[in-house]
Amino acid sequence: MILSVNGMAVAVEADALPEFAAARELLRQRAVEVGLLDAAVEDEAEIDSTIEALLEKEVATPVPTEAECRRYYEQNPTEFESGDLVHARHILFQVTPQVNVPQMRARAEEALNTLLAEPDRFAAMAAELSNCPSGEQGGNLGQVSRGDMVPEFEKALFKFGASGILRDLVKTRYGFHIVAVDQRIPGHRLPFDVVQEQIAARLRSRVEEKALRQYVSVLAGQAEIEGVQLEASESPLVQ
The missing domain is CATH 3.10.50.40 (Chitinase A; domain 3)
Structure with a gap:
């Protein structure tokens, strides 16, 4: 399979998804663009850690409020029994x-x-x-x-x-x-105070996943990608 992102050839491991490889290359190139990573760096561990730093810097994820957590608790009672x-x-x-x-x-x-x-x-x-x-x-x-x-x-x-x-x-x-x-x-329903942190982590994970998809979509909308189809958008408001 021939896969390239903005003219840069991307190797795809035998057990890896080409979409994942393309998204990772988009993020690597963005990290280089904003000065977090030297383009000559080939160490995979350094690239991965820099991508994490990039996402922490550019992908904002709000902390769920107590009201949002309590609403989830009330709407999903069987999860907390x-x-x-x-x-x-x-x-x-x-x-x-x-x-x-x-x-x-x-x-x-x-x-x-x-x-x-x-x-x-x-x-x-x-x-x-x-x-x-x-x-x-x-x-x-x-x-x-x-x-x-x-x-x-x-x-x-x-x-x-x-x-x-x-x-x-x-x-x-x-x-x-x-x-x-x-x-x-007999089983009983766990109090909200006991599970609030668990709920907050679950809701934050969902928000982070959605925000990451949106971020990669925007990068894909601004890039030339060959060999794989990524969901792309030119707007940061993609849903």
């Missing part, structure tokens, strides 16, 4: 290609019936029967949140009202599980 948690234990009867599945299920059902009658034996039976490393800790999985486990296991854990030793086996791709839900910690 701590997830539900459960403390859970399990005993896994693992199913492998060599396993007699009906026999394994029967063994798991027998163990479940025993535990429903004698729940205090859970830790001992986990150590004896479970094919999961957690068996060594009495089957303890610790705190589990949504997304931590495979969907079929998660569905059983977070089923409304599920607590204690579940009365049915939970079947997953790994086998049959006896599951105990020991404690639930």
